[in-house]
Amino acid sequence: MPRFSMLMAAALAAAGSLAAQSGRVPRTPDGKPDLQGNWSNATLTPIERPAGRGPTLTAQEAAIAEGRTKARTDSLSRPSDPNRGAPAKGGVSLGDPRLDAASGGTGGYNVFFIDGGDRIAVVNGEARSSLITRPANGRVPPRTGQARERLAAMRTSQFGPYDNPENRPLAERCILSFGSNAGPPMLPNYFYNNNYTIVQTPGMVVILTEMVHDARMIRIGDGPRLPQGITPYMGDSWGRWVGDTLVIETSNIHPAQAVGLYGMSSKARVTERLVRTDERTILYSFTIDDPETFTEPWGGEVPFNRLDARVYEYACHEGNYALANVLSGARDEERRKATEEKKP
Amino acid sequence: MKSHRPRSLALVLLLVAAAGRGHGQAPVPRLASGKPDFNGLWQALGNAHWDLEAHEARAALQLQPGQVIPVPASPVRALGAVGAVPSGWGVVVGGEIPYTATARAQRDENRAKYLERDPEIKCYLPGVPRATYQPFPFQIVQSDKHVMMVYEYAGAVREIYLADPGPAEVDSWMGQSVGRWVADTFVVESTGFNGSAWFDRAGNFHGSSLRVVERFSPAGRDHIWYQATMTDPETFTRPWTIRMPLYRHIDPNARLGQFKCVEFVEELMYGHLRKKPIQ
Numbered sequence: 001m002p003r004f005s006m007l008m009a010a011a012l013a014a015a016g017s018l019a020a021q022s023g024r025v026p027r028t029p030d031g032k033p034d035l036q037g038n039w040s041n042a043t044l045t046p047i048e049r050p051a052g053r054g055p056t057l058t059a060q061e062a063a064i065a066e067g068r069t070k071a072r073t074d075s076l077s078r079p080s081d082p083n084r085g086a087p088a089k090g091g092v093s094l095g096d097p098r099l100d101a102a103s104g105g106t107g108g109y110n111v112f113f114i115d116g117g118d119r120i121a122v123v124n125g126e127a128r129s130s131l132i133t134r135p136a137n138g139r140v141p142p143r144t145g146q147a148r149e150r151l152a153a154m155r156t157s158q159f160g161p162y163d164n165p166e167n168r169p170l171a172e173r174c175i176l177s178f179g180s181n182a183g184p185p186m187l188p189n190y191f192y193n194n195n196y197t198i199v200q201t202p203g204m205v206v207i208l209t210e211m212v213h214d215a216r217m218i219r220i221g222d223g224p225r226l227p228q229g230i231t232p233y234m235g236d237s238w239g240r241w242v243g244d245t246l247v248i249e250t251s252n253i254h255p256a257q258a259v260g261l262y263g264m265s266s267k268a269r270v271t272e273r274l275v276r277t278d279e280r281t282i283l284y285s286f287t288i289d290d291p292e293t294f295t296e297p298w299g300g301e302v303p304f305n306r307l308d309a310r311v312y313e314y315a316c317h318e319g320n321y322a323l324a325n326v327l328s329g330a331r332d333e334e335r336r337k338a339t340e341e342k343k344p
Numbered sequence: 345m346k347s348h349r350p351r352s353l354a355l356v357l358l359l360v361a362a363a364g365r366g367h368g369q370a371p372v373p374r375l376a377s378g379k380p381d382f383n384g385l386w387q388a389l390g391n392a393h394w395d396l397e398a399h400e401a402r403a404a405l406q407l408q409p410g411q412v413i414p415v416p417a418s419p420v421r422a423l424g425a426v427g428a429v430p431s432g433w434g435v436v437v438g439g440e441i442p443y444t445a446t447a448r449a450q451r452d453e454n455r456a457k458y459l460e461r462d463p464e465i466k467c468y469l470p471g472v473p474r475a476t477y478q479p480f481p482f483q484i485v486q487s488d489k490h491v492m493m494v495y496e497y498a499g500a501v502r503e504i505y506l507a508d509p510g511p512a513e514v515d516s517w518m519g520q521s522v523g524r525w526v527a528d529t530f531v532v533e534s535t536g537f538n539g540s541a542w543f544d545r546a547g548n549f550h551g552s553s554l555r556v557v558e559r560f561s562p563a564g565r566d567h568i569w570y571q572a573t574m575t576d577p578e579t580f581t582r583p584w585t586i587r588m589p590l591y592r593h594i595d596p597n598a599r600l601g602q603f604k605c606v607e608f609v610e611e612l613m614y615g616h617l618r619k620k621p622i623q
Contacts, residue, residue, distance in 0.1 A: 197503060201487050310513075
């Protein structure tokens with residue numbers, strides 16, 4: 001473990017024991033902090049810090065950001081006019097790039113479906129401007145030359161063309177959830193279904209990501225690691241308790257899942273730390289060590305807030321009409337183009 | 345529900361209870377609360393996943409008329425013996441699934457058109473109780489407050505609620521499961537099914553009004569007697585029950601594998617939409 005991570009571990013273990021000393025966190029029968037239940041990591045705070053921002057927001061800045069989101073949600077939640085005409089060709093902008101990307105402004109997904117978070121992430125009383133806290137500028141560190149080549153290749157094979165189902169992103173194929181939702185690291189997708197269920201025993205912690213019913217099975221203890229080349233989508237995870245902090249170390253992450261996180265490689269080691277800070281919060285922090293991809297380790301902190309709601313079955317593949325439509329749409333476009341070219 | 349239960353079931357329960365005590369097995373592990381501790385990796389052995397009813401071995405999952413006897417359907421012919429169906433003595437208490445006449449005809453048609461109808465072929469979620477006896481392990485993760493069952497097949501998952509949240513709010517493949525303890529038996533009642541799942545690879549099916557009551561009874565450290573009673577008046581003339589043992593994976597390094605079969609069926613489901621379809 002690099003010295004950087006050791007320092008972080010020490011700092012976080014200290015934070016964990018502070019929380020424990022406050023004495024109000026629920027515990028399991030074996031005395032560990034109880035992480036069980038339903039949680040959400042949806043937030044308005046972006047993963048990377050916007051240029052020109054400091055690491056924190058003032059209370060007023062946070063209130064303005066949250067108020068803006070609430071106002072837009074309230075406005076878009078008003079009943080539709082049943083006599084309205086069809087939207088203009090290409091759709092009508094809803095004032096949020098995510099909404100526009102999801103529906104083209106034609107009403108595909110409205111705010112009833114979209115639940116990208118309505119709160120700024122607050123950690124240790126600070127309203128955060130980014131989830132990334134290391135390096136100090138709150139941004140993903142520069143990539144190595146090798147990583148830039150890998151990303152370029154990915155754009156032309158995995159997430160680019162419409163030639164084959166395998167060229168489409170994992171989420172579009174209903175293999176895993178959006179972005180790095182299932183992780184590791186488990187980060188919000190800023191869209192919907194940022195929900196998790198944790199079940200915990202002395203020997204095992206399960207973290208279920210609602211989308212696409214992805215259960216990470218984290219064994220507590222130490223044992224043989226998977227050989228190189230065996231890469232389950234969410235990798236090979238072992239957990240251990242350091243004081244009141246659950247520390248999870250993961251390797252062997254599937255290349256197709258890893259690359260989705262800023263081009264991470266399957267040789268990355270991801271360290272996650274979960275501390276139950278109070279009745280309604282788990283402080284989740286992560287560190288990524290991937291020297292083949294990033295010029296330095298990086299990581300951050302994300303509050304997981306108690307979800308006062310149930311987690312439902314996310315049967316994605318069973319109703320995946322989109323993938324067939326995406327591919328057949330591309331075939332149709334090719335046919336039209338061929339017909340156009342034949343015209344004199 | 346109780347009034348419909350066949351009398352033979354009481355006998356079965358007695359036998360199950362007796363099995364739990366005998367054979368000099370290691371004692372049932374227990375949680376601090378005193379409840380049996382089912383944490384671990386479990387799997388049914390046997391051939392229930394091919395066909396819940398007693399059946400002889402046959403040449404393939406789907407047959408077509410031959411010149412003398414039915415022969416394997418062309419799409420599966422190349423698999424030879426690997427594609428054949430092994431025999432099974434059946435796990436249905438009393439022998440036969442009590443279909444209504446209409447439902448039995450549909451079952452037979454399902455079997456004849458197996459390749460286009462079994463949801464397992466498309467890697468769809470398995471439903472309950474099928475998830476339990478598929479030829480894959482599943483893991484029970486059980487604390488005092490939560491029980492989750494995680495299945496290797498398709499990464500299927502179900503949380504077993506220990507407090508009844510009321511009627512299922514939405515229909516689903518895996519249904520809504522509520523568990524309670526009756527002495528040492530974990531009784532799980534599941535409803536809210538969407539009616540699209542099957543029971544096995546032999547066309548046995550149910551409708552959306554299915555209610556499943558499963559009983560997980562410890563039989564020593566490494567065995568569970570598993571029993572499931574199905575009630576669905578749309579499909580069956582009376583409730584019926586299957587029972588089989590579940591076996592613990594005792595290798596200390598045993599772990600749930602990844603069988604995300606969605607990607608394995610993309611060629612089947614979307615291959616014709618490739619830019620250059622594979623001939």
